[in-house]
Structures are given as C-alpha cells and as structure tokens.
Amino acid sequence: MLVSDIKSRPVYKGLTVDDAARRHLVAAEGEGALAVLEAFGDAPEAWSRMTLLYTPGGSAPANHAEALQARAPDAFHLHPTRQTLMTRLRALLDTATMGTRLYATGVEGFIGQVVAAGIEHGVDHFSIRTEHRGSLARRVQCVHCKGFMDDVTVSPVTCAHCGVPLLVRDHYSRRLAAFQGVSIDAECPGDVPAAEEIFK
Amino acid sequence: MTIQFKSETFRDDFTFSNSPEAIRRFPFPFDKDEYMYAVNIEQHMPGPIKSPYEFPIDIDEHYVAEMRDRALVLKEDPLRCQSLPHMLTAEWDLVELLMESMAKNYPEHFELTREGDAWHWINRPLGIDQKFTFGDTSTLPYPPMEYITRQCQGDFCLCDQRNDDLWMDAGIVTTQADWSLDFDVGMSFKEWHGPVPLAHDIGVFDRALKFLLNLQQGRPVRRLNWTMTINPRLDTSPENYHKWGIDRTTVTPENVGNKVHLRVELQALWRLPRSNAIVFSIRAYLIKMEELVTIPKWGRRFHRVLRDLRPELADYKGLTRFRQMTVDYLAKHDDGAPTSPGFFPD
Numbered sequence: 185m186l187v188s189d190i191k192s193r194p195v196y197k198g199l200t201v202d203d204a205a206r207r208h209l210v211a212a213e214g215e216g217a218l219a220v221l222e223a224f225g226d227a228p229e230a231w232s233r234m235t236l237l238y239t240p241g242g243s244a245p246a247n248h249a250e251a252l253q254a255r256a257p258d259a260f261h262l263h264p265t266r267q268t269l270m271t272r273l274r275a276l277l278d279t280a281t282m283g284t285r286l287y288a289t290g291v292e293g294f295i296g297q298v299v300a301a302g303i304e305h306g307v308d309h310f311s312i313r314t315e316h317r318g319s320l321a322r323r324v325q326c327v328h329c330k331g332f333m334d335d336v337t338v339s340p341v342t343c344a345h346c347g348v349p350l351l352v353r354d355h356y357s358r359r360l361a362a363f364q365g366v367s368i369d370a371e372c373p374g375d376v377p378a379a380e381e382i383f384k
Numbered sequence: 385m386t387i388q389f390k391s392e393t394f395r396d397d398f399t400f401s402n403s404p405e406a407i408r409r410f411p412f413p414f415d416k417d418e419y420m421y422a423v424n425i426e427q428h429m430p431g432p433i434k435s436p437y438e439f440p441i442d443i444d445e446h447y448v449a450e451m452r453d454r455a456l457v458l459k460e461d462p463l464r465c466q467s468l469p470h471m472l473t474a475e476w477d478l479v480e481l482l483m484e485s486m487a488k489n490y491p492e493h494f495e496l497t498r499e500g501d502a503w504h505w506i507n508r509p510l511g512i513d514q515k516f517t518f519g520d521t522s523t524l525p526y527p528p529m530e531y532i533t534r535q536c537q538g539d540f541c542l543c544d545q546r547n548d549d550l551w552m553d554a555g556i557v558t559t560q561a562d563w564s565l566d567f568d569v570g571m572s573f574k575e576w577h578g579p580v581p582l583a584h585d586i587g588v589f590d591r592a593l594k595f596l597l598n599l600q601q602g603r604p605v606r607r608l609n610w611t612m613t614i615n616p617r618l619d620t621s622p623e624n625y626h627k628w629g630i631d632r633t634t635v636t637p638e639n640v641g642n643k644v645h646l647r648v649e650l651q652a653l654w655r656l657p658r659s660n661a662i663v664f665s666i667r668a669y670l671i672k673m674e675e676l677v678t679i680p681k682w683g684r685r686f687h688r689v690l691r692d693l694r695p696e697l698a699d700y701k702g703l704t705r706f707r708q709m710t711v712d713y714l715a716k717h718d719d720g721a722p723t724s725p726g727f728f729p730d
C-alpha cells in the first residue's frame with residue numbers, strides 16, 4: 185500500500201468486494217488488473233454482477249486483459265486509452281442505478297480521475313473503493329494556466345501547456361485529481377534545477 | 385460616522401497607504417515578543433470603538449479601492465469565485481449576514497429594507513440600489529455569494545459540515561496569502577491545511593476542528609493570522625505567483641521600510657442559520673514597515689518576533705529572501721526596552 189505523509193493525498197485502502205452491491209462498476213488501469221483479480225478471486229457470482237472497464241496502459245505486454253476476460257465479467261470494456269475509458273465510465277455513471285458500487289485501481293492519476301468523475305455524478309468519495317497499483321507517477325495541474333499533465337515522474341517539470349518550469353508540490357486536490365505544479369523560478373528567473381526522477 | 389474612502393491601487397503603481405487613524409487601528413497580531421502557531425480562537429465580541437473589532441464586519445477607508453481590485457481579479461480569473469451546487473442555501477445565509485451587519489453598523493453607507501422576501505439593498509459608496517427576492521437567484525445580477533462579496537472587504541469561504549468534518553465547498557478568494565481556492569474546493573479541514581508546517585504535529589488542527597464542529601449560531605469567533613507581502617499587493621495568489629514572486633527580490637536596505645508590509649488577516653467564523661454551514665471570513669490588513677514603526681511598541685515587538693521566528697514558519701510564509709534585511713531595519717527601531725503585554729499601542 186502507498187504510505188505517505190502528504191495530508192491532502194487520499195488513502196487508497198485496497199479493493200474489497202461489497203457483497204451487498206447489486207452491480208460492481210470496476211475501473212482498472214495497467215497493473216490494477218491484478219488487484220481486481222485478487223479481490224474478486226474466482227467467485228463467479230461476483231463477476232456475473234460486474235461491469236469492468238480496463239485500459240492496459242504500460243502493462244499491455246503482460247496481457248492482463250485476457251486474464252480478466254477469462255473470469256467472465258457480465259460486461260467487459262477494453263479501452264485503448266484512459267481518455268476513452270473515462271468517456272465510457274461517465275456514460276455508465278449517468279445511468280447507474282441504486283446498489284451500484286464503484287471501484288478504481290491503477291496508477292494514482294487514474295484512480296483520481298475515476299473518483300472525480302464519481303463525485304461529479306453524486307457518488308460520495310468515501311464510498312469508492314480504491315487500490316493503488318503500478319508506478320508513483322503523478323498527475324499534475326499547472327496552477328498558472330490550469331493545464332493537466334499525466335504520468336509526471338520528475339520535478340521540476342516544464343508545463344506542457346504554458347512552458348513555465350514547475351515544482352511539483354506535495355499537495356493534492358481530489359476534485360481536480362492532481363498534484364499542484366507551481367513556478368520554481370519565479371524568484372530567480374532562468375535558474376531551474378535539473379529535473380530529478382522522484383515519482384517512479 | 386462617515387468614512388472617507390481613499391482612491392488608491394494594490395497593483396502597478398501601488399498607491400495604497402494608511403492614514404494615521406488607520407495605522408492606530410491596525411490589528412497588530414502579537415501580544416508577546418515571540419510567535420508560534422496556537423489555537424488562538426476567541427469570541428468575536430464587539431471590541432473597542434474605532435478598532436477593527438468594533439463591528440462583526442469591518443469596513444474601512446480602503447473599501448472602495450479593494451472592491452475595485454476584486455473586480456479586476458475576477459475579470460481576469462473567474463475561478464477565484466466558486467460554489468458547489470449544494471451550497472446555494474449557505475450563499476443566501478451569507479447575503480443575510482453581510483447585508484444585516486453592514487446596514488446596521490454603517491447606516492450612512494448601507495441600507496437594507498426587508499418585507500418578507502422582498503428586500504431592498506442600497507450601497508452608497510459603490511452606487512448600488514437593488515431590489516430583489518430573497519431566495520430567488522434570478523432577481524440578482526450575480527449568484528448570491530458573489531453578489532454580496534463583490535461589495536464586502538475580505539475573502540470568504542463557505543464550509544459544509546458533514547462526516548464530522550468541514551468541507552471547503554464554496555468561496556471567493558482574491559486577496560489570499562498564496563493559496564488557491566480552485567485547488568482547495570472540495571477539500572476537508574486537514575486536507576486544505578496540509579501544507580502548513582509543524583501545526584499538525586502539535587495538535588493545533590485537531591483541536592481547532594473539534595472546536596469549530598461545535599460552533600453555535602449567534603456566537604461567532606475570531607482569530608488573527610499574519611504573513612508579509614512585498615508592495616501592498618492584495619492578489620498574492622499562486623495563480624499569479626510567476627508574476628509577483630519576483631517582487632521578493634527587489635527589497636534593498638534603502639526601500640525596505642516602504643516595500644515590506646506586514647499582512648494581517650482578521651479571520652472570523654459564523655455558524656449559518658439555514659444551511660448549518662460555517663462561513664470563514666479572511667479580512668487582510670496591510671501596513672508598511674515605515675508606518676508600523678510609528679507605533680514604538682509595535683516596532684520593537686515585531687523586530688523581536690521576526691528575528692526569532694522559526695525557520696520553518698519563515699519558509700512557509702515566504703519571508704526567507706527579505707527577512708534579514710527587514711530585521712536589520714527594525715533593529716534600528718528597537719531600543720531594547722520592555723514591551724507591555726497585549727496587542728494595543730501604549
């Protein structure tokens with residue numbers, strides 16, 4: 185489990201199956217597939233009530249999609265990218281019925297986006313079951329131009345939108361699903377330390 | 385008691401300054417010669433006449449200029465004012481709190497007439513005369529919180545209370561000490577306080593939250609917080625930090641008295657009647673070092689506070705680059721004499 189002393193970072197408690205749920209709406213990314221396989225095990229009953237969305241990301245060579253599909257979830261949506269997965273998830277949340285339980289697993293930026301989409305659809309964030317798997321890469325928002333960057337592994341990082349060199353702060357917004365990036369050379373223009381790979 | 389509103393700026397040519405009366409009523413935040421975080425909360429009772437604590441909402445000579453600055457910030461960046469859909473009742477609560485308080489305590493400047501839900505609000509300094517239906521958003525030119533806070537000094541956060549926590553679910557923040565409302569919306573009490581050093585470990589936020597969860601209607605509380613700002617700039621937001629951060633490098637021994645400002649936040653908290661939300665007001669007061677040292681006790685005391693401040697706090701508040709130069713300036717105004725207890729001038 186990801187242990188952290190960043191006060192605003194969510195705690196990812198791990199996927200546990202809600203036996204009372206009538207529908208398991210599961211969003212998984214990359215190595216998150218393994219968390220789903222472990223949590224739901226081989227209880228066919230649970231898989232038969234599952235709508236599963238999966239995007240392999242960097243884990244494509246491991247072919248987790250095949251293992252997931254082999255458990256015969258009631259509906260299986262395989263997506264080429266996180267973006268397409270999120271589009272499908274939003275559509276499913278629009279029509280979700282009472283008794284639906286939302287789960288999210290994968291890298292932090294992915295979990296965050298699923299949780300944020302849930303909140304937008306009136307799901308209490310405490311009720312969403314989450315498990316971190318994969319790298320420690322961060323999703324970052326530039327506080328100046330508000331542009332987002334996925335899978336940031338270094339700090340400082342140059343904003344891909346406005347070009348300002350950003351310090352990646354240890355401060356996380358659940359609503360934005362991102363850490364905050366703030367100008368690192370505002371008080372010493374041009375004096376930008378070398379990027380360090382700290383979120384691996 | 386008519387206030388003479390000044391015409392002044394908080395950006396570009398920075399013409400802001402305090403009158404001698406404004407200096408005397410400045411909410412100096414140190415009652416001792418040293419400073420550390422604490423749960424410094426007291427009842428928000430009427431204070432001495434002419435002090436910023438005399439009335440629940442303080443309106444002063446900077447009112448009109450500050451409202452103009454707020455309008456400029458909002459025009460550039462509408463995300464400084466946000467409210468989640470469930471906060472509408474709290475927004476109306478805020479309209480009532482501010483209009484009632486301003487009209488009652490500054491009748492020369494503000495007037496409120498209520499007949500059931502038919503309200504009539506007059507704001508003379510800003511030239512506003514508005515009839516509206518309380519509770520009907522379509523009868524105001526802005527959403528309720530934005531409408532009234534475009535006419536009231538200070539930033540405001542509206543916090544919803546649920547799951548034994550407070551949630552920053554609405555606010556208008558244009559005069560902040562380097563934090564982002566857009567980033568913090570939706571956070572809980574300890575989450576939005578995440579970046580504050582030391583205070584979590586000594587239990588300040590545990591105790592403060594517990595206290596606030598039990599805040600009673602009709603019994604508001606207040607506290608003071610402080611930082612320092614270069615130039616009298618109200619909008620020291622993270623959003624614009626890449627533009628104003630450079631100011632911190634412009635302090636010299638020659639201009640320190642004029643450029644370096646103590647920035648004090650008078651923060652008050654009320655429980656709101658209809659929504660059960662809490663409103664947190666953050667009213668910023670600025671005073672340059674040259675003005676501060678005209679009150680000898682304050683010059684002496686601030687010298688000692690700043691000199692001995694823990695480095696973690698100095699870093700967090702962003703003082704590190706100009707702290708020593710300011711301490712050197714203030715040292716010339718500290719003769720080593722003992723200071724009397726309490727905040728007020730001798």
Ligand code: HEM
Nearest residue numbers: 421422423424541543563576577579580588592610611664
């Ligand atoms: C519900 C009301 C409150 C709100 C909305 C609020 C909001 C904030 C925010 C946004 C910050 C800046 C954090 C950052 O750096 O990003 C802050 C700082 C802080 N808050 Fe609060 N706060 C509240 C109540 C309190 C209370 C009751 C205390 C009492 C101990 C407190 C103590 C502090 C302290 C010590 C800091 C650091 C200030 C500094 O060194 O400049 N806050 N607060």
